[in-house]
Amino acid sequence: xxxxATATPPSQVLTAICSExxxxxxxxxxxxTPNGQHNLGSNRDKFLLHPASNxxxxxxxxxxxxxxxALALLQKETALSMSLCSVFWKVLVQQPLESSDLAAYDxxxxxxxxxxxxxxxxxxxxxLFEVRIRTDE
Numbered sequence: 476x477x478x479x480a481t482a483t484p485p486s487q488v489l490t491a492i493c494s495e496x497x498x499x500x501x502x503x504x505x506x507x508t509p510n511g512q513h514n515l516g517s518n519r520d521k522f523l524l525h526p527a528s529n530x531x532x533x534x535x536x537x538x539x540x541x542x543x544x545a546l547a548l549l550q551k552e553t554a555l556s557m558s559l560c561s562v563f564w565k566v567l568v569q570q571p572l573e574s575s576d577l578a579a580y581d582x583x584x585x586x587x588x589x590x591x592x593x594x595x596x597x598x599x600x601x602x603l604f605e606v607r608i609r610t611d612e
Contacts (some may be wrong), residue, residue, distance in 0.1 A: 479564045486552070486553050489543065489546070489547060489553060489555060489556070490556045492543065493543075493555060493556045493557040493558075494556070496557065496560060497522055497557070502528075502536055503525050503527070503528050503533070503535055503591070504524065504525055504528050504533065504537060504540065505522035505523065505524065505525055505559075506520055506522060506523050506524070506525040506526075507521075507523075508521050508522065508523055508560055508580040508581065509580060509582075509583065509584070510579075510580055510581060510582050513582075515582050515583065516578060516579075516580075516581075516582030517578075517579055517582075518560050518561070518579050518580050520545040520558055520563075521558050521559060521580065522557075522558055522559055522560065523560050523562075523563065524537070524563065525582060528607060540557075543555065543557075544557075545553040560579065560580045561570070561576070561579055562577075562580055563577060573584065574588070574589075586592070
């Protein structure tokens with residue numbers, strides 16, 4: 476008696492697709508967070524949308540990713556196993572972003588911005604800044 480082919484459950488298909496999307500060698504849609512690239516801070520295992528992926532073909536692929544997200548949201552029993560950084564989801568649901576959101580995926584830039592905002596803590600005042608940074612007049 477021939478064996479009947481069994482269908483793969485939709486959740487396993489979505490998991491496999493999400494896993495493949497996170498591989499840069501498959502499609503350059505997702506980029507590992509800077510924290511992950513530099514092994515620093517939190518969310519080292521998360522991904523962001525790749526800003527250089529802006530060709531017509533790749534934008535179509537992003538549209539497909541949007542459909543996957545919509546399918547997962549419409550099916551209560553389906554969890555999307557895409558490791559996107561929390562800032563992606565906050566922007567998607569229009570929650571306001573905070574400085575801690577930047578640190579959550581790029582600790583080095585967050586620290587640099589903090590030092591610039593609070594440069595006086597480094598002992599730099601207006602006079603010292605004028606001496607260090609000369610402008611051509």
